[in-house]
Amino acid sequence: MPLSKVSVGAIVLLASVGVSPASAAPNDGDAVPEHPTFTRDVLPILQRACQVCHRPDMFTPMPLLTYEEVRPWARSIKQRVEARTMPPWFADRTVGRYRDDPSLSDTEIATIGRWVDRGAPRGNPADAPPPVAWPAVDTWYHGEEPDLVVTSPPVVVPPNSTETYPEPEMETGLTEDRYIKWIQVMPGESRVVHHVLVYAVRDADDEAADGGPQGVRELLANRARGDFVGDRFEDGYARLLRRDDRIRLQLHYLPDDERSFSDRTRVGIKFYPPGYEPDYVVTTRAVSNRHDLIIPPGEANARSDAYFTLSEPTRIISFQPHMHYRGKAMTLEAIRPGGTRPELLTDVDRFAWDWQPTYVYETPLTLPAGTVMHVTAYHDNSAANRVNPDPTAAVGWGQRTIDEMNIGWLDYFHISEEEYAALQAEE
Ligand code: HEC
Incomplete structure (x- = not known):
C-alpha cells in the first residue's frame, strides 16, 4: 500500500498508538450469539466503532466505556445502530471498500439488538477485552511536533446562540514553497467546533487548484467531528503549500445548550525537509x-x-x-x-x-x-x-x-x- 491518508477511524488510531483492537469486525452472515453479553459480545463492537467519539471530554452526550455507562443507553443504542445513524457513516457498505470504515456489519447490529432484547446482561467480567488506552484529546496525533501552527483568533460561543461560520485568514510566514507531510486540525473546544475546513488561499491570477466555483482556494484538510488524526502522507506523497498562500479556516460553531465556550482552533502542519521533491503531489x-x-x-x-x-x-x-x-x-x-x-x-x-x-x-x-x-x-x-x-x-x-x-x-x-x-x- 503506497499511500496512507487517514481520516475518522478508530482502527487507525489504535494502530498508531500501539494497541490493537480487541477483535476484528465480524462479517455479514456470521452467526449471532444466542445469548449475547456485554463483556464478550458488545464491548468489542463499542471499542472498535464507538469509543473514539464516546469517551470522556469529547463532544458526545455520553461515554460508552463501561457497562455502567452503557446500560442506561441500551435502547437508544439499539435504535441508532439499527437505523445505521451510529456510527456516523452514510455510504452503502456494498459499494466500494474504504479505509477505516467503522460501519457495523449486519451481524454486529443483530448482536446488539438481541443483547438489548434479552435484558442487556453484563456477562462474565473475565470475558471483557482490556480497555483501550485512548490518547489525550489534545495531543498532536502523529507523535511529533508540527513545524507550523496557525491559530485562529478567539471566538466566544455563547450558550443557545445561533450557529456561526467565521472564516479567519492567517499568514503562514513561509519563505519558500513547502511540501506537507501531515496536517491536523485541533479544535480548542471540541464541544462547539462542529467542523473545520482548511484552505490554502492564493491570489486570483494564480491557477485555481479546484477550478470550479470555489475560486482560488485549495482544500488542505477537512475535519469532521470524530477525526483526531488528520491527513498524513506516506513518503513520496505530499500536498503543496506555496510560500505566499494564506491559510483560511472555515469554522462551523454549534453552540452548547448550557455553557459558554471560547475557542481558538489550531492547525498543525509538518513539512518534508526543505528542497524535498515528492513523487506525487495530491x-x-x-x-x-x-x-x-x-x-x-x-x-x-x-x-x-x-x-x-x-x-x-x-x-x-x-x-x-x-x-x-x-x-x-x-x-x-x-x-x-x-x-x-x-x-x-x-x-x-x-x-x-x-x-x-x-x-x-x-x-x-x-x-x-x-x-x-x-x-x-x-x-x-x-x-x-x-x-x-x-x-x-x-x-x-x-x-x-x-x-x-x-x-x-x-x-x-x-x-x-x-x-x-x-x-x-x-x-
Ligand atoms: C464520529 C463520532 C461518533 C462515533 C464514531 C459514534 N458516535 Fe454516537 N454520537 C456522536 C455524537 C456527536 C452524538 C450526538 C449528536 C447526535 O445525536 O447525532 C451521538 C449520539 C449517539 C446516541 C444518542 C444519544 C442521545 O442523546 O440520545 C447514541 C445512542 C449513540 N450515539 C450511540 C453510538 C454507538 C452505539 C456508536 C458505535 C456503534 C456510536 N454512537 C459511534 C458521535 C459518534
Whole structure:
C-alpha cells in the first residue's frame, strides 16, 4: 500500500498508538450469539466503532466505556445502530471498500439488538477485552511536533446562540514553497467546533487548484467531528503549500445548550525537509455544477449532475460529498474512455448534513486518462425532510446554509502512462 491518508477511524488510531483492537469486525452472515453479553459480545463492537467519539471530554452526550455507562443507553443504542445513524457513516457498505470504515456489519447490529432484547446482561467480567488506552484529546496525533501552527483568533460561543461560520485568514510566514507531510486540525473546544475546513488561499491570477466555483482556494484538510488524526502522507506523497498562500479556516460553531465556550482552533502542519521533491503531489478538486442546481419548492428528489474529465492517468484517494440541509444522496461514477456503462464507485445513499465524512478508498482507485468522473447529487426540499428550513423556497447555489451546494470533493494524484500500465498488469 503506497499511500496512507487517514481520516475518522478508530482502527487507525489504535494502530498508531500501539494497541490493537480487541477483535476484528465480524462479517455479514456470521452467526449471532444466542445469548449475547456485554463483556464478550458488545464491548468489542463499542471499542472498535464507538469509543473514539464516546469517551470522556469529547463532544458526545455520553461515554460508552463501561457497562455502567452503557446500560442506561441500551435502547437508544439499539435504535441508532439499527437505523445505521451510529456510527456516523452514510455510504452503502456494498459499494466500494474504504479505509477505516467503522460501519457495523449486519451481524454486529443483530448482536446488539438481541443483547438489548434479552435484558442487556453484563456477562462474565473475565470475558471483557482490556480497555483501550485512548490518547489525550489534545495531543498532536502523529507523535511529533508540527513545524507550523496557525491559530485562529478567539471566538466566544455563547450558550443557545445561533450557529456561526467565521472564516479567519492567517499568514503562514513561509519563505519558500513547502511540501506537507501531515496536517491536523485541533479544535480548542471540541464541544462547539462542529467542523473545520482548511484552505490554502492564493491570489486570483494564480491557477485555481479546484477550478470550479470555489475560486482560488485549495482544500488542505477537512475535519469532521470524530477525526483526531488528520491527513498524513506516506513518503513520496505530499500536498503543496506555496510560500505566499494564506491559510483560511472555515469554522462551523454549534453552540452548547448550557455553557459558554471560547475557542481558538489550531492547525498543525509538518513539512518534508526543505528542497524535498515528492513523487506525487495530491490535489483536491470540487466536482460540482452550480448551474444545474435548481431545486423547486417541495421537490423531494431534485437531481443535479457534474462531470470532470481526467486529463492524465489518475489515482483517486477519496471522495467527500458536500451539501447543506437539503442534501439527500450523492453518487460518484467513472465512465472510462470507450466504456459504455458507468461504474459506481461510491454511493452515499443517506447523506446527513451534520456529518460529512470523507470516504477514503482502501486502495486508491486507478483510472485511465480520458475517464469522466460523474457526480450526481440529490436534494430533498420537501416538508418530509426534517431539517429543511423552508420547503416553500426555490433553492439554488449559495454559501449560506439555507442555500445549497452539490460538491463532490475528490483527492487524487496523476501517474504516468507507464505507471498506469504497470498497475493494470498487477490487477
Ligand atoms: C464520529 C463520532 C461518533 C462515533 C464514531 C459514534 N458516535 Fe454516537 N454520537 C456522536 C455524537 C456527536 C452524538 C450526538 C449528536 C447526535 O445525536 O447525532 C451521538 C449520539 C449517539 C446516541 C444518542 C444519544 C442521545 O442523546 O440520545 C447514541 C445512542 C449513540 N450515539 C450511540 C453510538 C454507538 C452505539 C456508536 C458505535 C456503534 C456510536 N454512537 C459511534 C458521535 C459518534
